[in-house]
Amino acid sequence: MSLLVVGTVAFDAIETPFGKTDKIIGGAATYATLAASYFTDKINLLSVIGNDFPESAIQQFADYEISTEGLQIKSDAKTFFWSGKYHNDMNTRDTLATELNVLADFDPLVPDSYQDCEFLMLGNLMPSVQRKVIERLWIRPKFIVMDTMNFWMDIAMEELVQTIALVDILVINDAEARQLSGEYSLVRAAQKILNLGPKYLIIKKGEHGALLFNKQQVFFAPALPLEDVFDPTGAGDTFAGAFIGHLAATRDVSFENLKRAIIFGSAMASFCVEKFGTERIVGLTEEEVQERVQAFIDLVQFDISLV
Ligand code: AMP
Numbered sequence: 001m002s003l004l005v006v007g008t009v010a011f012d013a014i015e016t017p018f019g020k021t022d023k024i025i026g027g028a029a030t031y032a033t034l035a036a037s038y039f040t041d042k043i044n045l046l047s048v049i050g051n052d053f054p055e056s057a058i059q060q061f062a063d064y065e066i067s068t069e070g071l072q073i074k075s076d077a078k079t080f081f082w083s084g085k086y087h088n089d090m091n092t093r094d095t096l097a098t099e100l101n102v103l104a105d106f107d108p109l110v111p112d113s114y115q116d117c118e119f120l121m122l123g124n125l126m127p128s129v130q131r132k133v134i135e136r137l138w139i140r141p142k143f144i145v146m147d148t149m150n151f152w153m154d155i156a157m158e159e160l161v162q163t164i165a166l167v168d169i170l171v172i173n174d175a176e177a178r179q180l181s182g183e184y185s186l187v188r189a190a191q192k193i194l195n196l197g198p199k200y201l202i203i204k205k206g207e208h209g210a211l212l213f214n215k216q217q218v219f220f221a222p223a224l225p226l227e228d229v230f231d232p233t234g235a236g237d238t239f240a241g242a243f244i245g246h247l248a249a250t251r252d253v254s255f256e257n258l259k260r261a262i263i264f265g266s267a268m269a270s271f272c273v274e275k276f277g278t279e280r281i282v283g284l285t286e287e288e289v290q291e292r293v294q295a296f297i298d299l300v301q302f303d304i305s306l307v
Contacts, residue, residue: 002042002116003248004141005033005241006108006133007123009047009071013083013097014276016090016231024277025057027080028123028147031234032241034281035268036121037064038289039245044114046070046133048102050079060282069111077102090229091206092175098151110136119248122146123237127156127163134166143253144168145244146198147236153179165197168253171240173204186211187218200258202243204236212262217255221262224270224295231276235269238281242268267292 007029014021029047036043044067049058051074061068081099086092108129120141122130130146146167152160153176160180164170170193174186181189186203190213193201201213207229209222243265250257270292274280 001118001251002044002114003036003040003119003121003244004044004046004110004114004117004133004137005029005036005121005123005244006046006130007032007121007125007147007237008080008082008103009045009049009053010080010082011052012081012233012277014231014233015083015085015096016276017086017088018228018230019276021276023081025054025060026082026234026277028125028234028237030278031237031272031281032121032123032244033061033066034064034278035238035241035265035272036245036248037066038268038284038286039242039264040249041065043067043245044070044111044117046108046110046114048072048074048080048106050077050102051075053079064282067113070109070114072102072106072109074102084233086232090232093232095151108133108136115139118142118251119244120144121240121244122163122167123240124149124152127152127160131159131163131166134163142251143244143247145171145240145247147171147240148176150176150179161196164193167198169200169202169258170198171202171204171236171243173206173236177201177203190218191215200255202262204239206232206235210239210262210266212255212258214255219255219259219262221259221266221296222299223266224292224299226270226273229273232273233276234278234281235272238272239265239269241265263293263296267296 008027010027012026
């Protein structure tokens with residue numbers, strides 16, 4: 001049984017108040033697979049790249065035992081490119097460029113060796129492509145996590161809503177939840193989004209943590225207060241990758257275990273923002289990850305006896 005991650009493998013150019021990068025390796029599926037690899041094995045990557053993508057970056061997936069059998073290489077086109085600039089608060093950003101390139105006609109072919117997929121992470125991509133992946137799996141996975149962003153709400157809302165109806169959990173940020181639902185209150189937004197079909201919803205609030213909803217319950221996980229947030233790019237994908245990585249490792253999709261998965265996701269995301277790109281989420285030791293998770297436990301633990 002395996003974890004399948006579909007999403008972008010990309011070049012990003014990032015500008016934050018701390019500095020600027022040229023094209024570096026990014027993409028939702030890059031962050032998500034790397035983060036998941038700290039928690040589970042048998043990770044399969046489904047994506048597309050162009051003729052300009054370096055061999056060494058493909059090798060890095062192999063180094064983390066992430067299968068690239070489903071990574072299509074288009075010899076006549078360029079890799080997806082995204083560029084963004086963060087505001088001083090680091091919670092908001094402007095997209096400067098989105099060049100779909102190879103993504104424009106991406107046909108997500110699922111290799112037979114990926115068909116034992118038990119956990120599916122639909123990383124940020126065209127919603128129609130995300131749906132195709134679900135349809136092409138012979139057996140519906142036990143649990144489907146879906147990410148998306150404002151870009152798709154702007155240009156493909158109808159398809160997006162159709163895909164959301166097919167998944168178990170949608171993971172979006174607060175601005176996206178408001179845009180998707182047309183509600184300012186996140187509680188109202190959550191009710192409306194859950195009515196679209198998913199059993200659960202996570203609303204990420206950047207440095208203010210994340211909320212997990214189902215129709216009856218709410219759980220809140222803080223973000224770790226960090227001295228310096230260097231580059232938030234990929235934090236959401238890292239969060240989602242670690243989240244589903246924990247679920248895949250434990251094969252437990254109870255609300256209690258989703259709560260634990262959120263803490264693992266938040267811990268990995270807190271590493272991601274400490275450096276540009278994927279730099280901080282490669283080469284972490286087990287001890288570093290455990291210490292960070294412990295910091296979360298310490299942050300929220302308190303004793304109150306109610307009489
Ligand atoms: P995050 O900061 O978690 O929202 O994710 C940032 C990553 O998403 C970057 O590495 C980008 O390459 C990728 N990305 C940006 N825009 C899109 C898009 N429209 N579709 C898919 N991936 C995107």
